[in-house]
Amino acid sequence: MTSNFPNLMSVCYIGNVELKNRIITAPLWTGFADRDGSVTPRTIAFYTEKARGGSGLITIEYSYVDQVGSKSAHGQLGIYDDECVPGFAILAQTIHDQGVKCAVQIAHAGAMKFLPIAPWLGPSDGFHDLSLMGPLPPLPITGMTREQIFEQINAFASAAERVKKAGFDMVDIHVAHGYLLTEFLSTHANKRDDEYGGSLENRMRFPIEVVSAVRQRVGADFPVTVRINGTDYAPDSPITIDEAIIFAKKLEEAGVDAIHVSGGTDIYLDKLATPTYLKHGFNVYLAETVKKKAGVKVPIIATGGITTPAFAEEILRDGRADFIALGRPALADPSWARKIEEGRPEDIIPCIRCNDGCLRRTIGFSRATSCAVNPRMGFETIRVIAPLKEKKRVAIIGGGPGGMEAARLAAIRGHDVTLYEKRRLGGALIEASWDTDLKRDIPNLIEYYQTQMKKLDVKIVRKEATVNSIAAGGFDAVIVANGAISIKLDIPGIDKLHVYEALDVTGGKDKDLGNTIVVVGGGVLACEIALSQAKKGKKVTITAPEGCYAGEYEIGGDNYPNRLALMEQLKENKVGINLCLLPKEITDHGIISTDKEGKEREFKADSIVVCRGFEPDKRLSNALKGKVKQVRPIGDCVQARFIYEAIHEGWVAANEI
Ligand SMILES: Cc1cc2nc3c(=O)[nH]c(=O)nc-3n(C[C@H](O)[C@H](O)[C@H](O)COP(=O)(O)O)c2cc1C
Ligand code: SF4
Structure with missing residues (x-):
């Protein structure tokens, strides 16, 4: 039943390869390689x-093309010599076994x-500025000699040939996100005065020569696609959409079969892997502009923040692109298309x-990729749903993300599940999405879980669970997911009427706040509340205990792209820090x-909002x-953390009952 998504589910071609629908999974590094x-x-x-x-x-994640300087990340796949082919061949075969077409993205980190x-190669000598990431020194970039350019053209062509030998259906060349080939296009990075620098014609030369060499090596019938940046969002001398349009035309002339248009870099990462603070489909306009203005006939692929089928269908229906590509949404749910x-x-x-x-x-922590909302991602062979040995009566206390995930899996496994939630289902997710203009995605998760609870016939008790009611319920197992409570600030005046706790604000009292607000705290929630209020035209000041060691780097959390977006918007909205x-x-x-x-x-203010963080609420689980046979606390009632831990621990607990 695909009638609601006729465009998305229609057959389409890249080169001579027929794809059964217009959903592409974007290349996305996993960190799973040796x-x-x-x-x-x-x-x-x-x-x-x-x-x-x-x-x-x-599209298999970016794979490095040589053993000199092209590797970018730990656990990255490499396709730098023929010894790599057998491994890739198994990958192609297992994907083909499922009736799906596949490509490999080949890349040089620059x-x-x-x-x-070392080395950090680039078009010209210079420095790689890491100051947005933290108080880090810049890295020295070594400008490539012409000989090194020729070596890399050959390395890309050989890597593409290996992709074909391994049995893949096409090859994708990474000319986006600030990697080596993009940097030749950028006037910011490319200061050369030979035939590879200066005019756009010259700056395009290296990537175009790579495409031509790849085309020659893989033959006319093997599709070659290229991922480009519509813009990199560099504040000074960015790659512009006007240049991207000319580049797209040139790529078509060089023989590519599809152009995938992205944006941002691994430095301007918030514009690439957009956090929830930015609108959905943030970069779709780039694909649309290339499609409408470059006059190319090859398909155009749009990507970035396309999280729902309805939005994906709309993009295709409106002729903004020919395919849509899913990066993170395919981690959250690999069965999106199915x-x-x-x-x-x-x-x-x-x-x-x-x-x-x-x-x-x-x-941040040098780990492999995983996903907050999909506990099986990356654990496919480890977190396998356990067959039911004995049907049990299971109580779950708390209808937040951890509780609902536990209820979902326990019900799927065949247990008789009762979920206690005195409010509407959602728990901490409700507070986490109090301002949907700021945090746009969590309502989708609440809706997903509410639907699953209904479909799986989970019994919902809309009362506060007490020791007596649970003990009297005759349950075989109890999962406690009742969350965390605010850490109180104990200073004179804390009980005054114009003082609010963060959870009061996210729980609905934001409407009571005055025009001049001081937010006490520098964590993510404090910054979000400050931003939310500033966007409503209030005068907002953050006073944070953080910042004595690394200044502003210490506030807004440790999630790099999200923090980047948050800080940019706080400044745009004139929040005092x-x-x-x-x-x-x-x-x-x-x-x-x-x-200090x-x-x-x-600091003068009509209202004070206190965000001092959270501590686990262990009262009920203790x-x-x-009093009951088996008690298992999960998520924030164990230790106040993230949605990630709540959902993962919910899954694991429900699988062990
Ligand atoms: C963990 C991670 C790894 C990524 N690895 C690659 C990659 O190997 N090659 C690439 O072109 N883009 C890579 N990207 C970018 C994604 O393909 C995609 O363009 C981006 O996440 C935005 O799309 P989305 O909102 O659908 O995730 C990566 C993104 C993430 C979050
Ligand atoms: S961790 Fe978060 S952003 Fe990343 S794929 Fe999962 S839900 Fe999406």
Whole structure:
């Protein structure tokens, strides 16, 4: 039943290759490869699951083309010599076994590396500025000699040939996101005065020579696609859409079969993997502009923040692109396409653009990719749904993300599940999405879980669970997911009527706040509340205890792309940011804080919002011990953390009952 998505589910071609629908899974680094870049069982399990999900085309993540300087990240796939072919061949075969077409993206990192390994190659000598990421020194970029350029043209052509040998249906060349080939297009990075620098014609020369060499090596019938940037959003001398249009035309002349238009770089990462603070389909206009203005006949692929089938269908219906590509949404739910095909799009697990599993933990903590809302992503062969040994009566306390995930899996496994939630279903997600102009994605997750609860006949009890009611319920197992509580600030004046806790604000009292607001705290929620109020025209000041060591880098959390967007918008909306301040006393007219020298500073305000973080609410789980057969606390009631932990722990707990 695909009639609601006639465009999305229609057959289409890239070159001579027929794709069963117009859904492409975008190349997305996983970190599952071995140290030498080879395909691992984990790589195969991940892509097999993706292939079962029924997209028209799966593009394997960026794979490095030589062993000199092209590797970009830990656990990255490499296709730099013929020894790499057998591993890739198994990958192609397992994807084909599911009736899905596949490509490999080939790439050279240039200076865009997450590894501290020289050389950082680029068009010209210079420095790779990392100052947006943190208080980091710039990296030295070595300008490539003409000989090195020729070597790389050959490396790309050889890598493409290996892609073909391994049995893939097409090859994709990475000319986006600030990697080596894009940097030749950028006047910011490319200061050369030879035939590879200066005019646009010259700056396009290297990527076009790569495309021509690849085309020559793989032959006329093997489709070649290219991923480009419509713009990189660099504040000074960006790659412009006007130049991207000319580049697209040139690529078609050089023989490419489709052009995938993205935007941003791994530095301007918020414009590439857009967080929930930015609108959906943030970069679709770039694909649309190329499609409408470049006058090319080859298909154009749009990407970025396309999280729902309805939006994807709209893009195709309105002729803005010929295909849509899913990056993170295909991590959140690899079966995106299949669920549409089966007429149940409401079962798609929505990506909430939190960037927690896929970027925060990967960039920040050097881990492989995982996903907040899909606990099986990357654990395909480990987190396997356990067959039911004995049907049990299971109580779940708390209808937040962890509780609902636990209820979902316990019910799928065949248990008799009762979920206690005194409010409407959603729990902490309701507070987390209080301002849907700011946080646009969580309502989709709430809706998804509400639908699953209904479909799986989970009994909902809309009362507060107590030790007595649970003990009297005769349950065989109890999962406690009742969340966290605010950490109280104990200073004079805290009980005054114009003082609000963060959860009061996200719970609906935002309407009561005055025109001048001081937010106490520098974490993510504090910044979000400040931004939300500033966007409503209020005068907002943040006073944060953070910032004594690394200044503003310490506020807004440690999720790089999300923090980048948050900080940019705080500045745009003129939120005052004052660091390294400890709250001392709340007065009738504002707040007095002390700085690190112990000097007092007074901030006038009509309302004070206190965001001092959260601590686990262990009262119920502790009280239940010994009163029921099996008690398992999960999520924030164990330790206040993220949606990620709540959902993952919910899944694991429900699978073990
Ligand atoms: C963890 C991660 C890894 C990525 N790896 C690649 C990659 O290998 N090649 C590439 O062209 N883009 C890569 N991207 C960008 C995605 O393909 C995609 O363009 C971006 O996430 C925006 O699309 P989405 O909103 O559908 O995720 C990556 C993005 C993320 C979050
Ligand atoms: S971790 Fe968050 S942003 Fe990344 S794929 Fe999962 S839901 Fe989407």
